[in-house]
Amino acid sequence: MNFDFSEDQKFLANEARKFLGAQCTTAHVREVLNDESKSHHDGVWKQVVEMGWLGTAIPEEYGGLGLGMLELCVIAEEMGRALAPVPFASTVYFFSEALKTAGSEEQKKQLLPQVVSGDIVGCYAASEGPGNPDVSKLKTVFDGSKVSGTKIPVTDGDVATHAIVLAKEGSGASLVLVDLNGPGVTRKPVSTLEPTRSHAEIVFNGAPGERIGAAGDGEAHNDALMNRVAVLIAFEQLGGADRCLEMATAYAKERYAFGRPIGGNQAIKHKLAEMYVKNQVARSNCYYGAWALSTDAAELPEAAAASRLAASEAYWFASKENIQTHGGMGFTWEVDCHLFYRRAKLLAVQAGAPKIWKEKLVSALERKNAA
Template sequence: MRPTDEQEELRAAVRKLLARRPGPDAWGPLTGQIGAAGLAVPEELGGAGCGPLEVHVVMEELGRALAPVPYLGSAVLTTRALLDCGEAALLPALAEGTAVGALAWAENGSWEPAAVRTAACRGPAGGWRLTGVKEHVLDGADAGLLVVAARTDAGVSLFEVPVDGPGVRRERVVPMDATRPQARVVLQGAAGRLLGADGGGDRVLSRVRDLGCLALAAEQVGAAERCLELTVAHARERVQFGRPIGSFQAVKHRLADAYVQVEAARSIALGAAHAAATGAPDLPRFAAAAKSACSEAFSAVAGEMIQLHGGIGITWEHDAHRYFKRAHGSAQLLGTPAEHRRRLADELGLTSRQVA
């Protein structure tokens, strides 16, 4: 599972760009110069025709830098939903990065397709009207393309909803992790255009969730690796009792444990990405395992970062608190580790305790 030369070149290019253009300003060159937003889009639709492994590389680097760009919500979740719906006309703008998409999906804290309660009904003059509330919509307040999951008589379906149309209210929320903007979307009889087959949303959202979990796991690995790097550097420089704190056996043990957690998370995330790239039929198992393991590894390593940095680790002057908040927020996104362990248990025919 060694990365190819092209994947290593992609990693180097993204890392160099993020170092040169930190913050939201990275989105323009990331999409325009590197073409990151279109990696998973077929070439005939304006993309690069790559796959999950290339997305994995980009997400790792975005995690390392905690880059506040709409890659996960637009280039992964929304793009995958449109691909599976067969909506080719909407993809070129997303692939170019000239438009940002948002997938309004979660309700009441759940990303299970079965939990969708937003209703879609036929209007008196034809067309569809959507009513409901969507939470945790990534980049939902600023997106130019809004895709909404709603329930019709045929089941869960996906709709394109005009972002500023009548009956649409987008409310910017303040999440714990300020580097990942979220919104609450309230729909009151909003007009919608059906995407794909009526009632085909369960299949699409299940696939989107699996690939979203893989991308998020890669991001968590990259962020956890950066946490460890910063903590090791601090342990070498911070002097206590006349010697660097990294020379104390207790600190060495904690750093060694963190290293093992990062490498184990890297292995399972990369293995899951390979499973997706090769079309493995048991992808849901890999996705559930990767999201659960990588969420917990990142949370543990970010916690050690806070502890081993001491007082500076909880101040605004240091980045430790930003990684800690990203770890907490990403662990909840697309389902908690416990929820994915239950999903994995169901896939394997085991109890959740057996896979804990």
């Protein structure tokens, strides 16, 4: 059995890498990092929209390319490798997938074509502070027509045009679509370790909302969405981890100390070897997750948790050891190592921190063994 991507999917990945290598360099990333007025790189975003990537996994009847989740996974890996400073994940992984899995046919026909065209930039507002969103503790409420409450932090919440909000409704929770340019919405930027992916606090004060899915199904929809998002974010982490290994290896070959490349030192060899092993473990788990995601397999909760944990560990380790391999240079502002370290720390907590995914993996395995 071959778990590798097809030749067409590898071609897509190669073309995406060439495009991002030319149009989304670390210089573009630094433009956003160094300019507090920028929430993302508008030029890169417009080109991503023109490439049609927002519609990669959106069916053709809604204006998308209709390629599938495997193709989205390979693009996600390249986006992570390039540190793309754009609201791609918020719009495609969270917003679009929530609509695809929970939205009505009318909502899909109305909203998904606008996602593909770039007219809608989406975000997902579940968090109300530290910790995993708990339906029993939600303070944001939906009364059937309006939303009130505060969500923080919301990734890309300052640039998004629409949000899907996890809100308490009755004794349960629901997903609610809110136009962020409408009445009753106040937003302000929130500072984080990683300014190239902006975050915001969004306050809803009787903002008009439209339910996504049935009333009270929000918790189930949120759990299902997180499994799908986890695999896609894991591929972004995998792309970043591989790039860190490449950077460290290249520097170890070109940096000379005492008349020979530092890559000849056993300590450096061990760093690079361990980075490689962790990356390969992460890739194996990500491929498992991609299979489960693309086939809607019953193993998706287990595969999502495994890919998320392995990729988080690999990216954090690779970004850290990349800095260490670069030595004194690695800690400077001029070297790009810190860009990857920042992104690794951010992605590790998006859609749930590793502790949460460890608990999910244990629960999934317990259910599997009890069956």
